[in-house]
Amino acid sequence: MTTKKLFKFTKNVTPDNLEDVMQQAIALELATIPTYLSTYYSIHRAQDQDKLYAKIHKQLSQSGTRPASEVDALAQELKLDILVYSNKSAALIMSVVIEEMLHLALSCNVKQSVCQVAPDLMAIGKVLSFPTQLDGHIPEFQINTSKLSLQQLTTFLQIESPKPFVDPYADKQKRSVVEYQTIGGLYKKIEQCIIDNFPGPYKKRPQLLPPEAGAGPRPFYSQNSMNTVHYDRDHNPHFANENDSGELVGVYDSKTAVEALHLIVEQGEGSTTKQNEKKQHTLEWGQDKMPIPMEIVVDENNVPSVVFWPGDYEDEGKELAHFAKFLEAYSLGRYYEEKFKNIQGLEDFNSYFVYDQGTNPTQADYDAPTGNKALALANKLGSAVFAYILLMIETCYYKEEDTQYELFMFGIHKSMIWLLSETGNHINTYTYSKDDQAYKGALTFEPYSFENSFLRPKEQILEILDELGKVDSYWANWGENYFPSLPDVGMDHSIIKDIPKVPSTPYKH
Amino acid sequence: MSSELVSRELHVCMGLNSCKNAGYSGDNECAGQGDCSTAVEHPCHTLNACKGQGACGIFGTTEEFCHPGENDCRYQGSCGVPILNSRFMAQGPNKGRSVWLLARARFEEKRKANNQTFGEAPEPFGPTEEFVNKLRGTTGQNYSSCAQSGSRACSYINDKDKRKIAMEERVLKMEVESLEKLPDTLKTCPKNNE
Secondary structure (H helix, E strand, O other), X not given: OOOEEOOOOOOOOXXXXXXXXHHHHHHHHHHXXXXXXXXXXXXXXXXXXXXXXXXXXXXXXXXXXXXXXXXHHHHHHHHHHHHHHHHHHHHHHXXXXXXXXXXXXXXXXXXXXXXXXXXXXXXXXXXOOOOEEOOOEOOOOEEOOOOOOHHXXXXXHHHOOOOOOOOOOHHHOOOOOOOEOOHHHXXXXXXXXXXXXXXXXXXXXXXXXXXXXXXXOOXXXXXXXXXXXXXXXXXXXXXXXXXXXXXXXXXXOHHHHHHHHHHHHHHHHOOOOOOOOOOOOOOOEOXXXXXXXXXXXXXXXXXXXXXXXXXXXXXXXXXXXXXXXXXXXXHHHHHHHHHHHOOXXXXXXXXXXXXXXXXXOOHHHHOOOOOOHHHXXXXXXXXXXXXXXXXXXXXXXXXXXXXXXXXXXXXXHHHHHHHHHHHHHHHHHOEEEEOOEEEEOOOOOOOOOHHHOOOOXXXXXXXXXXXXXXXXXXXXXXXXXXXXXXXXXXXXXXXXXXXXXXXXXXXXX | OOHHHHOOOOOOOOOOOOOOOOOOOOOOXXXXXXXXXXXXXXXXXXXXXXXXXXXXXXXXXXXXXXXXXXXXXXXXOOOOOOOOOOOEOOOOOOOOXXXXXXXXXXXXXXXXXXOOOOOOOOOOOOOOHHHHHHHHOOOOOOOOOOOOOOOOOOOOOOOHHXXXXXXXXXXHHHHHHHHHOHHHHHHHOOOOOO
């Protein structure tokens, strides 16, 4: 499959190209979201513990390598390994997705205010397909939509790497143009250009702003949700994001622009202002050309944990940077893979909780004449909802706060938490075959062009849903609180009043 | 929405009713003694049908989580109903603390401010899922609302009897700690319109 480059990056950031560079930075933040979500949806977070125990117990018993008295305790230990790791790795990924949404909004705020041009998310959505790569990054590396694996976590580590890294397969790659070596490096160039050339104050334009005393409700960002919660072996809850892990930043001058951009780097890569003083994990490769894991300490109950270093956290906070979160998931995943491999009778560790989804599936895979029509339509629905989320976010940059509020409450929250999530999770109940191998369905996050129909985008979504409901009753009769209550947003950012039974909307109070 | 519900007071959980016979079963003596929610059932954030039906704690902002059952409008509620005793807040300075206790505290604040009386709730920390199933004549139905991270009332112990005991002990610990910290919770949460 051809890897499509997401964008072309110029060598230097200048006042003349800042608008393009900011659009590229937005594309970069946006590209990570489907990648991380595809992996998140591949994880079965909360499976039936009794069925899992019975399965492992049977496998251990059938292997005949240990007395029955040992099998009970080992099956329980392994069950906990799977349940706790699967839930934690999913929570860590979701915690990063949430912060990537924040980064998207922060970079949009910067473009809107500094460049005085609204972000064009729909243009990015039209070209974003997988596999992709971050052009200009040294070294280039392929980014896939794919199920959880050590390889996929390696890609995540490359995206979030705090320091330049060497390509372990450099000898097999053609030489590329030197542009930037980390995402933080890219933002440093942007920051300098803004400081030198765009001091502000900037003319006021709509942005997504943080809560403020005296202002109206601004429910645009929340660090945690129940999906960033995971449970330890005693079922005590833990929260993957800290309360001090950053907020939206209103961009009014170069100081606040730099503050917004700095937060993106800090959350992604870790400690920055005191980087030279703090020891920090970085992406280093082992002889097997895979990342070197963190040190693992195993306690008296055979429970492993990783050893973090001070620079793995954001400046002044307790919040782990994205890189450290992914390195933790990678290190523990590698530990458990090895552990399960060494116990006779067991399957591959990930097979107990990761749906067998293909890498970079496409709508064309699902559209095959002999294929599952429900799968094809469910994926079409997922792509359309994802594109619609981008349209609603983009529309926020053309509207005042009260409309932004309702776009979020009626549209973006509902779409992210429920509509996209439900589609992303339910799609794995369908199967398809490719190259004589069976896979479970997965969202492809391919571009969806609302322009191909004369219907408004919301009507197109409802039409797909209607068609889907006819081939799979699961999707029929969800009621008006779900898809029909989405705001009706046009490609020109117009909004039509059509939400059921909410007389005061849309959208001016 | 059924015509029966239109004519009833709609509230999000046990102990949050304003009137006699306004609980789920319709046989409570006075305000605050209803046995379960009458709100139109919905599982998640922004899916509520009416004012005052968002139950909070699972998805939403710190500010929203301060006001269980106090949303102004349809689709503006945060999270599903009823509020089981095991539900804790996932966000903000009060994360990990009981949602039902905050909802009840809000209810009591409002009653006192209006010089209205109320009785003790049937359960001190809200309803268990077992209680709701029994009350509604259902078996094993999941009333815990949305999210993918798994049950908030569980343990991983293999023996099912011991698992239930461990689960109840863990939830009770959360409830007792939340009660101790309730003054602090209320301090971090402004009342509506403040």
